[in-house]
Amino acid sequence: MQITVRQVEEKDYPQIARIYAHPEVMEQTTQLPYRDAAFWKSFYSSKSPDGLELAALCDGQIAGHLGILLNRDARRKHTGSFGLAVHRDFQGKGVGKALMNELISLADNWLNLVKIELDVFSDNRIAIALYQKFGFEIEGELKYNVFKRGEYCHTTRMGRIQPGFFRSG
Numbered sequence: 001m002q003i004t005v006r007q008v009e010e011k012d013y014p015q016i017a018r019i020y021a022h023p024e025v026m027e028q029t030t031q032l033p034y035r036d037a038a039f040w041k042s043f044y045s046s047k048s049p050d051g052l053e054l055a056a057l058c059d060g061q062i063a064g065h066l067g068i069l070l071n072r073d074a075r076r077k078h079t080g081s082f083g084l085a086v087h088r089d090f091q092g093k094g095v096g097k098a099l100m101n102e103l104i105s106l107a108d109n110w111l112n113l114v115k116i117e118l119d120v121f122s123d124n125r126i127a128i129a130l131y132q133k134f135g136f137e138i139e140g141e142l143k144y145n146v147f148k149r150g151e152y153c154h155t156t157r158m159g160r161i162q163p164g165f166f167r168s169g
């Protein structure tokens with residue numbers, strides 16, 4: 001299966017909404033279910049007008065979605081965060097890996113990001129393993145900070161420092 005990653009286009013939002021319509025996908029986000037295409041069209045642009053959205057395509061179908069949020073705070077402009085979702089039918093087929101490869105390339109070569117960070121549900125071992133393959137480290141766990149499936153859950157904070165960046169301490 002060939003996976004192509006490109007910038008999200010206007011016509012993609014109905015397919016992106018279908019990714020998040022799957023309960024198994026939605027429960028791994030902090031969003032509420034039943035969001036339509038209009039919501040996903042405005043979500044990343046309202047949070048970070050300079051951010052980017054990527055789509056992973058398999059056989060012409062949107063199989064994955066990644067949004068990059070650039071930090072606008074004066075003292076945190078070197079950091080960014082992201083959200084990633086893969087359509088239920090395409091999980092385990094390299095879609096997440098393709099999106100992560102493009103994220104890392106953009107962060108290191110175009111966006112001048114020293115650090116990329118995210119929170120992931122602590123029980124999502126597959127996602128945590130994927131992020132670790134791309135150099136993300138576990139920085140801590142946030143206890144009972146998100147409500148999912150009728151109970152409070154933990155999330156794991158992960159971060160990746162650009163390789164070769166000089167760090168003291």
